[in-house]
Amino acid sequence: MTVWDRPEPRFRAAPLGRERIIAAAIALADDGGLEAVSLRKVAARLDARPMRLYGYISTKEELFDLMVDEVHAEILPEERPGDWREVLRVRAHRTRQAALRHEWLADLLGGRPALGPNALAVAEATLAALDGLADIDTVMRAVETVSAYTTGAIRREVADLRAERATGLSKREWQRAFGPHVSRMLATGRFPALAKAVHDGTEPDAATSFATGLDWVLDAVATRLTPPPV
Known part of the structure; x- marks a missing residue:
């Protein structure tokens, strides 16, 4: 029970x-x-x-289950968003926002499905938005793909926040501290692709990076959900 x-x-x-x-x-x-x-x-x-x-x-595991389900009430939007893409986007962003309010959530995301009433309501709202777009297996893989991206991106962001607190260095300060080492390694010529990324690439903030990656994942999912032209 x-x-x-x-x-x-x-x-x-x-x-x-x-x-x-x-x-x-x-x-x-x-x-x-x-x-x-x-x-x-x-x-x-x-x-x-x-x-x-x-x-x-x-058990403490039961307590964790209850905590996760309580936070799922924050993830479930008050009003249903528009199309399937917006439903998945809103769910991802609300999950990220919840994890930034409750960083411990990042440690409990993923794995076996959450089965509390709030978590089931989130799952129901998500699947209902994709109902009829493709066979159920394709729909489930689509949801799993977006969830996997969301979980991975959140864990990376939370890990960075924890590292900042543990070291007392912001991300920029950490980069400056290790910059001389990286410059020496790149100067050897052994890492040309990495050197191009470091010298020519831009570094958006966490929110922009999350939103951009999410859009790319949704674009890929759309190709599986949208029937090919006749």
């Missing part, structure tokens, strides 16, 4: 409620990452004994 199917216990004392437990866990994770979350720490934040939480949640 999943945590969503299991009824909440009834205590004589004032009930904690899963909503309060989830809110406390998310607050801890927002402040200190997933390593800051444990049933003991959540209980302490709620001024309760840890054993009381086990009536609501059996």
Whole structure:
């Protein structure tokens, strides 16, 4: 039985409620990452004994599942966007925005599907927008492709933010610090393609890079969803 199917216990004392437990866990994770979350720490934040939480949640993994589903409520748009492309674009951008508010989400994205009610609502809205455009297997691969790009780009961006905090150096400062080493390596002539990228390429900000890559992925997906001309 999943945590969503299991009824909440009834205590004589004032009930904690899963909503309060989830809110406390998310607050801890927002402040200190997933390593800051444990049933003991959540209980302490709620001024309760840890054993009381086990009536609501059996494991830390269940708690993480509940946290992820709570954030999916932020990903689900209030109004349905236009066509399938806009639906996938909005989902990707709202997922990125949620991950920037809750960086720990990047560690839990991907893998097996999230099965909470909010996550299922996001999946339903996504698949409904693509219904009838192609056979279901093609539609599923299209959604998986966009999701894979979104997850990878988010994890890269969050990793960069974490590195900045860990080193105390912004990305620009880090590049300047390692610039002499890179220049010496490129001067050997062993890396001409890389040298061209470094000297001639531009470096957009994270939001622009995400949006551009997403558009390219959607363009590729469109070729699979759009029937060829007769």
